[in-house]
Amino acid sequence: MTKLLETLGGKLAERWLTLLFVPSVVLLAVAATGATLGHGHWYDLRLLFEKLNRLAAEPALRSTGTLILGLAGVLAASAALGLAATGLGAAVERVWLADRPRWAANRRRRRWDEAHAEFTRALVAAARAEGTPEEARAAARARELNARRNRIALVAPTRPQWLGDRIAAIDGRLWEAYRLDLASAWPRLWLTLPEDVRAEIGAARARLAAATRLVAWAAGYLAVGAVWWPAAVAGLVTAATAWRRARVAGVAFAELTESAVDLHGRRLAESLGIPCDGVLTPDVGTEITHLLRKGT
Template sequence: MTSGFLSALGGRIAERWLAALALPGLLFVSAVTTAVVLGHGHWSDLGRLRDRLDTLADSPASHSAGSVVLVAAGVLAGAAVTGAAAQSLGTGVELLWCAEPHGPVLRRLADRRSRRWRAADAAFRTALVTAGRARITGADDADRLADVAERRHADRERIASAPPRHPFWTGDRLAAPAQRLWRAQRLDLAAAWPHLWLLASDGTRAELHAARLRLTAAARLCAWGAGYLVLALWWWPAGLAGVVAVASGVRRGRAAAEAFAELTEALADLHVRDLATALGVESAGVDDPGLGERLTRLLRKETRAA
């Protein structure tokens, strides 16, 4: 039984390694080989690439089993190293997406997003007031002005769902649930999160974990895209793959961050009263305005002044 379990576990680990590191790494190694052989001058000359492969196949070393094994091992090792590098770079991309505005560059990006959000917010509020007046007075263009207000609201939401504080959209979206819960209920999500996680069902945890893994995978895809963009210095078609990978990674990362943030806020909304019950904190019902503040005081281990 133990050997069967270990075999199954080893098989799963091998599958994950093959999917996450080896296969993308092999593809990148193949692209590097193509770039070295063809370059910019012969970027589409498949015959040149085929001739080089035929030359290698006809060499005496290719008929030696030991040489073939060594080459295969070297290729797999190169693919694994490349995959590990992309994984590390993906972690850096993920940290950058969620970074605080430290340093002149990140502060400038955060300030730019904040100015854009304030301008979009002012435009939305102006359109909303105009649409409201038109609705009250019964103007003929009331419906059109209402549509304008909805578009202005969508423009603001594309920048951030709350006043932005981070250099990138992902960081603000992931921070939005904590901001909303603090403003609405005075609940410190950072202090309450471990307790809420323990109260969540297995299905809810699985959904959150899956969204988190999708965010990590999207960042890793951006890392692969950056590698192909660098490779475009020697073989320009690799740049096309890099652009597609980066654009797809950013889009998938935004979708994963949106899902993770929505699930986080939903978990807090659904289980905050369960948390109060588990901790012995009195609750006056669904609309208890002081529940979040009492939970925050308790979870932060705050004591009242004597």
């Protein structure tokens, strides 16, 4: 038990150092630099070094007690910033995945409906052009419109944000394919998944959470930008990076989750005592859903 606690403590310390402490210290350093230089001398590194040298020459800073108090203050400030970043990142994730405001979701739905109708018309035109000289061009047009529709959402949108729709599409696609209610099936399926599969899904989920935390750090740099504009530039770059990473991580998480059902849904059925010969079918999925919903 002692070795287990030591191992867990080491891992927690390592994660805190990597995910929270280092970004906090960097943000504190940028804030101190911005407060020292301001907008008027934003580029004057000589002024910064002069003030650092004067500060280092202070007799009080040569005291061991002062250094310890300073280090404790930095640790306390970095811990507070880390907790704030974690909380703000969780709030950002809830906003990205939320189903409100409805007017924004409805606007995305109208765009998707228009793209879907255009794709349907192109698909009919491609079918009519089969065997004619226009076949290749009509098929290419249909593929182009299909990709355009899928860039909006894979299924009819229900969320105001693209990321929320991409995650929500898992449930809709699995229901259409297997009549499987993912909300009730997922906890049971998770228990049947191999360890390496769970690790992959967990890693993708962690990358999504890290991307939302990065938005919180971007907000910190933007706040420092009020007194030192280069920090605002860094904040904008960080926000753009976070947005891109969130989309990549969200797609990876969604695809891995859907793949887990595709590849291991049969194991779930057999674990529940439901016969499943070959691939998962809508009939088997309906039985799983009825059983796990307890008939409701």
